[in-house]
Amino acid sequence: MTDILSSEVGTLPSGFDPWDPAHVDDPIAVYTMMRETEPMHWNAKRRLWFATRFDDVALVLRDHENFSSAQYNIDKPHMTERPVDGDRYQAFKGPTMVTTEPPEQRRLRRGSAPAFSTRGLDRLAGRIREIADRLLDGVEGDEGMDVIADFAYPLPVYAIAELLGVPREDQDEFLELALADRGSPAHDPHASKETLERTAAHGRRLREFVEDVIEKKRRLPGEDLISALLTSQREDGLTHAEMIDTIHLMMEAGHITTVNLIGNGLDVLLDRPADMEAIRNDPGLAPSAVQECLRFVGPVQFTGRTATRDTVVGGSLVKAGESVIPLIPAANRDPSQFTDPEEFRIDRRPNRHLALGIGVHVCIGASLARVETEIAYTRLLTRYPHLRRAGETAWNTSFELRGRTTLPVAFR
Ligand code: HEM
Known part of the structure; x- marks a missing residue:
């Protein structure tokens, strides 16, 4: 076994931490350095493996028998500190398709599939277009807007309301509840008792709201x-x-x-007027442009798996019980998979990236996310042909779900 193990293990300096807050401005540079230096990296500080090569990331995500999402979600090894009784404050905490493995995962996932079918998505696309236009009507006459607060933040909430079947007259209340439901302080080691209690109260309100919609649907299914x-x-x-x-x-x-996908992608496009013009002139380019935004600035930075038995990945032995963090953005810029990976090309083909996962846990909402982002871009660019930056933007500080917190634009 030893001779097939990588001689590169241990190349990175001891004490190296990919999630050091100092790297938050440019994690991709760190991930690229990791892929080039020590692609399967055992991190002594985090006590986790980090996978950065496309093939290794894909293997870990695909091989659900040897790499368990369920076990990883029990361990949550990347969260070294948690509030002592944080779970007590969570209104929703049962197993779901993400935290289980087949066949249980299939049972929990199967029931949702019809809502994400082509027919279901066609129905949703029409409504999402109306919602996008309504949000843009709301800022019509202004000089500009903050793309995140005014557009990108509410649009997916209304889309999910439609997906779930929340009656239109209740959708603004649904948005209000979603606005209050930011992050999960139950996982924040620094959350105060008051914050945890406020979150718990909010969780109960949300639960009542959902129960009420379920009752309506029982009487009148759609x-x-x-x-x-x-x-x-x-x-x-x-x-x-x-x-x-x-x-x-x-x-x-x-x-x-x-x-974050809408914001991150638009942030790149705003520096590329020729690409914006190309999409405006030919909205048929929007799907491949969104696909490239997912590869280049996709929001999900990592997921996690725990090895159920000793398994070799990329020449390194991952022992049973050890967890692996597949670093998705690192895989999505691997030159062995993509030609000129550092170049952003709205017509890139082929473009088989891992931004939406792969294998049994592949994102069930992938087509919905794509449709929403395509509509967001085509409506924005059509209504505002002179769209441009109008101020500083900023990154959030999350290593898990990277995104812009603000993105000011001017319409003229
Ligand atoms: C840009 C937007 C999105 C991105 C980048 C994204 C990314 C991902 C990724 C990488 C996974 C795989 C996680 C893993 O393997 O551990 C995943 C799973 C999942 N996503 Fe998404 N997602 C997006 C939007 C959505 C939307 C719109 C929905 C639903 C409304 C959704 C629902 C889910 C669910 C339920 C799973 C778990 C599937 C399973 O475990 O069987 N996602 N997503």
């Missing part, structure tokens, strides 16, 4: 996700608690991810 989950209750034995947790998962997994 083609939405909640109606599909009610069917799954009968056909797959999905319990009421599992249905509630699935709904909450969609709200969590489908919101800030999409906000």
